[in-house]
Amino acid sequence: MELYEVMRTTFAARDFAADPIPDEDLRRILDNARFAPSGGNRQGWKVVVVRDSHTRKQLGQLIEPTFRRYLAQMAAGEAPWNTIHDTKLSAREIAGAPISHDMINKLTQAPVLLLVFVDLSVVASFDSELDRIGVISGASVYPFVWNILLAARNEGYGGTLTTFAGGREPALKTLLNVPEEYAFAAMLPLGKPVRQLTRLRRKPVTDFAVYETFDGQSLGNPGKDIS
Secondary structure (H helix, E strand, O other): HHHHHHHHHOOOOHHHEEOOOHHHHHHHHHHHHOOOOOOOHHOOEEEEEEEHHHHHHHHHHHHHHHHHHHHHHHHOOOOOOOOOOOOOOOHHHHHHOOOOOOHHHHHHHEEEEEEEEEOOOOOOOOOOOOOOOOOHHHHOOHHHHHHHHHHHHHHHHHEOOOOOOHHHHHHHHHOOOOOOOOEEEEEEEEEOEEEOOOOOOOOOOOOEEEEEOOOOEOOEEEEEOOO
């Protein structure tokens, strides 16, 4: 597929046909995704390929508490798991929130699951001393994660980037025998989508790109002098 077409049609696929992804296709996807950039070209990612039914079941159990809180906050009009605006819901309200296991099952029962981890001992976390949650370390792993999804789309497959398992990282690392220095980055359910979307909706460039300062004039504004 043409590059821009892949970029414009790689959607969050959660409904998959039962068709398996052959190892040959999976290796080709990862073989191309590995050319993603990373800090110092250290390539500190590790991918755990999960097909085992018992492991899938345990992953579903791990995800459930995080997903329950997510749904409870959404129902209350909150931004789930936000580090700026804390939840106003009590632990009892969250625990009592209704939850459909259909979505969890869709994620964990995809033809294959890729669990992506990043080695924190090789990444530069320039924001580690700031008084907020760190995000810089993700620059050394999420380009790789997105490349996996782009490559999967190019091969006729699909998936979605999920991070619910991060809410229970210690248990997740125990389940998959992950070394201490590694951090969970993403879980990617992959498979052949039941249907392929070909048009995605996103905000126009004028909504998020500005000249010179955060409150600058919108990019693309006619007549703007950028010299």
